[in-house]
Amino acid sequence: MYFTALLAGVLLLSACSADDASSEDAADSDVADPTVVGSDETTTTAQSAGEAETSAGIDEVQPAQPVAGGELVYGLEAESPQGFNVAAWFCGPSCRMVAKSVFDPLLVVTSSGTMKPYLAESVVPNSDATEWTITARSGVLFHDGTAFDAEAIKANLEARTASPIYADAFANVESVTVVDELEVLVTMKAPWSVYDRWLAGPAGYMMAPSMMAAEDGANNPVGTGPFIFGEWVLDDRLTVEKNGSYWQEGLPYLDKVTFRPIPDGIARVASLRAGDLDVMQTDQDELIAELRGVDGVRTVESQLFGESNFYNFNSTRPPFDDIRVRRALVMATDVDQLNELRGFGVSLVANGPFPPGTLGYLENPGVPSFDPDAAAELIAEYEAEVGEVVISLMTTQSPSLLKNAQIVQEMWRTVGVDVEIEQVEFTEFISRDVTYDFDLDDGRLFGGNDPDLQYRWWIGGQVGGFTDPEIDRLVGVVRAATDPAVRKTAAEDINRRFAEQSHYLFTSWTVWVAAATDEVGTLNLSFDDGEVVGVVLGDHFLTETSLNL
């Protein structure tokens, strides 16, 4: 009985952790490309166009006169057990909510896609993007009283370069040099035109050098942010308190924020409805559908830069090393029906790795249409040459992913493909995924508004194991080219190439929601020119949030 209870718990929690961990992969992706938003190519689907105001993650509520004070209780979808050393560990949406309260990023990306210096005074490349000059905002202090200066920036950037989670992406950094008290020069090995986009995510959150040096620093975060870390009881609550000396005068409004990790989505919604929480985050379609109908609660929905949900073909071995089988499964999958059946129609049907608003998005990149007859012919042709197609679909213990798997299993059976569903724990899942010990698995990845943020996943076919020199070339262009038009073309070509080669089977783009009660003021961060930063990839700032006291 003891082990039965434990096993049941494992099943329940693995479902949560699978989702959390996959969203963590998109952690450093919340940056935007101003060159594409609003262009003709970014025409949204009917669903997103109809919800343009909310789907961009912008909160419509803006109190005329915010009142200072009060404690806000925030329901997070997960705990951050590894702490808040954002250079050392992936920082998922829940981690980023806390991190954005304690740390400030060097830059931010507004909901219209504009890059804005934030904690940095400026971040500027030279003409060929081989050098970047970062200038610190002067007069800013970390919570420990030390100055935010060039040395602090250097320590932070070097920590990223040395970190296992950023090493691949940041291998292009040659050196970080302190120029003067406030200025740092970052020299690249090769041109990197979009380095700044990384610095708007956790890679650009500035931690105090004292925190990075401390043995227990991850559990005692120190930054320059609007709130100062208070107390943390793992799996229960983490509190932050108002930074009275914040560099943005008059902010924040809240005296205190208590973050509560509530991994069970139903419990999180119940807590919001019961008044235990003021705000909560989620990306679960069924919860979003429910929250939309709750009186006294508003949903701030964000489809911007969302992660892609997809099936990942293992191209290193049969049968998915053959494009005919990959293509057949793409043609055998009715993604519209899949989205309706499993996602309440909340998520956007995906046609590639780039959702609307992201550089590279195309209304029609050329994904093969749903055509079970043609799919069956391809399978028959392959089987006549090579042999029967019997595959295993590896998934985690998430109920929603299992439901997806069962739906596609039935779709693929009709074209002559026998699929065995294999449910494994997330730790086993990720170990087997990275060692290509699977036929087919599911994933949620590629979130972010610039294709360069996927560099480490696609270069050399890291995710899926495909060998595609054309993808490698295009990813290189996206990283290095300084001409926005060249980058745009390359990104769109990546999209077309994925559609043509069927390296992945894309099903939907994630929708993130922050749901707040009517007592809560705006979730936006605003600028004098009218630009705002709203909810992106599940997190947002609380700097200007207030309570109706």
Add this chain to the structure above:
Amino acid sequence: VTVLVALRVGRIASVILAVTIVTFLLMRALPGDPAQALLGRGASPADLEEVRADLGLDSPPIQQYGNWLWGAVRGDLGTSYRTGRSVTGLVVERAPVTLELVALSQVLALMVAVPLGLWTAHRSGRRLDKATRAVSMGLYSLPGFALGTLLVQVFAVRLQWLPASGFVPWSDSPAGHLRAMVLPVLTLAAWQAAMYTQLLRSDAANILNEEYIETARFKGLSTRRILFVHTLKPGSLSLINMVAVNVGVLIGGAVLIEVLFAWPGLGRLMVDAIAARDLMLVQGGVLVTAVAFVLLNALADVLTRRVDPRVQGNGSR
């Protein structure tokens, strides 16, 4: 007596040792790499090797277990891979939360089950007995998390009398602490009260047919005295053992309640640790629950013998 105590202690120690060895072997046998779980998808082989070395996973299994056991004997259960925190500290932090939840749920369950079990045994076949059996069957078949969700929807969401989730330390607010306790304790106690009631009813019904009970009735003893004195004591042997087993199980197994109510309990800590292959934390948690389990069973043996001196050490007469 000293020899008996020594034998008993030796037996307990060997059981606990065996449990930790089996746990260690099981965790080693599970597929999945703790280093990969920590670093995620993008880690290079060199990074993974470095983390494995940091975690001590590169040494031979026997050495890993030996190091852990030597630390455990000295009160150091090591460091959790996943959190970087002391396992001893985490267990000490979590154990009181779970122990309070389990203890209160047992008290509540017994407060309901003892009078109801005795009374339905006394009035066997009557309406209350039938109704109690029907309700008990319903509670058996209703999973704990379903009952909890139902209670949350009624008392937290609709009526807003109680919080839907969260643990409030007594030191922060005694009233808040008690309010936060109500729904989790009620959820956990409900099916156990049903189980205990039926168990006691069954045993008590047999005892009520004994000749000495008839004699007591002829002597004019009150029904209350017959039930609570002459029936409860011999009728509670199974109940005592069942409570002991349940408490042991729930110390590590109240995880569904802890997840549903977002409580920082021991079960949730363990399940997260297993999922992340946090070997040190799993070992520490299993050690604590195994010790609790064995001690509770020993306590149950002692109580059983007090209740009925004819009972032997193995719980049989």
